[in-house]
Amino acid sequence: MAITNIKQISKLSIMTLAIFNVISVVSLRGLPAEAEYGLSSAFYYIIGAIFFLIPTALVAAELAAMFQDKEGGVFRWVGEAFGKQFGFLAIWLQWIETIFWFVTVLIFGAVCLAFIGMDSIRDASVSNNKIYILFIGVALMWIITFISLKGSAWVSKFARIGGLTGTIIPTILLVILAIIYLSVGGKSEMDFHADFFPDLNKFDNLVLAISVFLYFAGMEISGLRIKELKNPVRDYPRAVFLGSLFIVLIFVSGTYALGIIIPQKDISLTQSVLVGFDNYFRFLRVHWLSPIIAIALTFGVLASVLIWAVGPSKGIFAVGKAGYLPPFFQKTNKVGAEKNILIVQAIAVSLISILFVVMPSVESFYQILCQLTILLHLLMYLLMFAAAIYLRYSLKEAARPFRIGKKGNLLLWIVAGGGFIASFFAFLVSFIPPGQIETGSHAVWYIIMSMGCVIFVAAPFIIYALRKPQWKSNDADSGFKPFHWEETNKEKQT
Numbered sequence: 001m002a003i004t005n006i007k008q009i010s011k012l013s014i015m016t017l018a019i020f021n022v023i024s025v026v027s028l029r030g031l032p033a034e035a036e037y038g039l040s041s042a043f044y045y046i047i048g049a050i051f052f053l054i055p056t057a058l059v060a061a062e063l064a065a066m067f068q069d070k071e072g073g074v075f076r077w078v079g080e081a082f083g084k085q086f087g088f089l090a091i092w093l094q095w096i097e098t099i100f101w102f103v104t105v106l107i108f109g110a111v112c113l114a115f116i117g118m119d120s121i122r123d124a125s126v127s128n129n130k131i132y133i134l135f136i137g138v139a140l141m142w143i144i145t146f147i148s149l150k151g152s153a154w155v156s157k158f159a160r161i162g163g164l165t166g167t168i169i170p171t172i173l174l175v176i177l178a179i180i181y182l183s184v185g186g187k188s189e190m191d192f193h194a195d196f197f198p199d200l201n202k203f204d205n206l207v208l209a210i211s212v213f214l215y216f217a218g219m220e221i222s223g224l225r226i227k228e229l230k231n232p233v234r235d236y237p238r239a240v241f242l243g244s245l246f247i248v249l250i251f252v253s254g255t256y257a258l259g260i261i262i263p264q265k266d267i268s269l270t271q272s273v274l275v276g277f278d279n280y281f282r283f284l285r286v287h288w289l290s291p292i293i294a295i296a297l298t299f300g301v302l303a304s305v306l307i308w309a310v311g312p313s314k315g316i317f318a319v320g321k322a323g324y325l326p327p328f329f330q331k332t333n334k335v336g337a338e339k340n341i342l343i344v345q346a347i348a349v350s351l352i353s354i355l356f357v358v359m360p361s362v363e364s365f366y367q368i369l370c371q372l373t374i375l376l377h378l379l380m381y382l383l384m385f386a387a388a389i390y391l392r393y394s395l396k397e398a399a400r401p402f403r404i405g406k407k408g409n410l411l412l413w414i415v416a417g418g419g420f421i422a423s424f425f426a427f428l429v430s431f432i433p434p435g436q437i438e439t440g441s442h443a444v445w446y447i448i449m450s451m452g453c454v455i456f457v458a459a460p461f462i463i464y465a466l467r468k469p470q471w472k473s474n475d476a477d478s479g480f481k482p483f484h485w486e487e488t489n490k491e492k493q494t
Helices: 002-010 014-025 028-035 038-066 074-082 084-114 120-127 130-148 152-183 203-210 219-228 232-261 272-283 287-309 312-324 339-358 362-394 410-429 442-465 484-493
Strands: none
Touching: 014 152, 014 219, 014 232, 028 038, 028 084, 028 152, 028 232, 028 272, 028 287, 038 219, 038 232, 038 362, 038 410, 074 084, 074 312, 074 362, 084 120, 084 130, 084 272, 084 287, 084 312, 084 339, 084 362, 084 442, 120 130, 120 272, 130 152, 130 287, 130 339, 152 232, 152 272, 152 287, 219 232, 232 272, 272 287, 312 339, 362 410, 362 442
């Protein structure tokens, strides 16, 4: 069996990894946020790819290759550079922001299900009903949790089918519909004579544009598969740039396809993907396809959440085994799924979902959660970029099967430093309330953003300080390998 796996791993091609990157990142739910900017939305996608998408993938690849024989992911990478507390902070932020991200995606999933009827006006009204969104969103989360508890075989099969039918095919279809619509004389709601470069003087409007960082998040996952390439040094950068090109093309073409059929003033962050499809189908007199695409998009949401439900949760599980979380979080079921962590995830998502009942609208709550998710995720990326630079100096002689730059550290400073600066700028801008959406009191907005960051950054440090020796797993097979500086200190003591 081991020999077979090695052969399979050695056959991973550049195109295969590029497609994996596309599936990991692309989601239709983010298109309306950028469609607000019309023609200039492409500018934000390109800038996001250059300063965030590509740097994230390259830095993660170097770190993953350095520690390919040691588990932990971002906990390992940051912990090797800045110690256990900051490593714990990194994986904690990744897990917590994923929980908030679940809520935003499930809101989109609930909206998708609302459009399975044939009356678009009634469907749109249902999708704005908070009780409906709450009930369906929570139900979808528990369905995903149930599938996750069935083990990796169920997860892989459902995610593969859902990703294809609910993301890739609908994206291609949306673009084809726009082309057909224009070719038969349909009127474009997007001004193709507008400026490509946005008006950066309207600083508060940059908040929605910064959301591209959230929609590009996840590229670091491909770094964990670098060992599966035949020639990582040569093939990985090619896969990253090819995947990034596909991602940008899909996002730009999809965003334009929505802008063509929906007036800018009518764009909704939660409904416009469904409304866009519905408008195209009505124009082409195939309105009966609307419920089908709504169901397909719902499957895409389930697949997307499913992939992330078992991703960061496994990182938290590994941290728990290392002794940083109580034994409760180290329990697995008979198929090896981290049952208690998955259940806690579902409970947390359910409780957070209840909070949006007090918000002015579904859309305002959606935007607040998106911005909080961006803030927490960007903090994790800041730690990751900084760790890559620090380890170039603290572990100069360490083997790097994949290295950014053949010699010296200049290219790393450009890539990781550029990613750090872009992420820090996006972090600061994300505190500003968006100008296009009514989010209620600005004071409440700032309090939620600021307190959210403070609470969730402080939490892992408090947990770490309160840890008990008996929390560490006694299972020899699941022991967490020590950090390099722990091994060095042990050698000095002996």
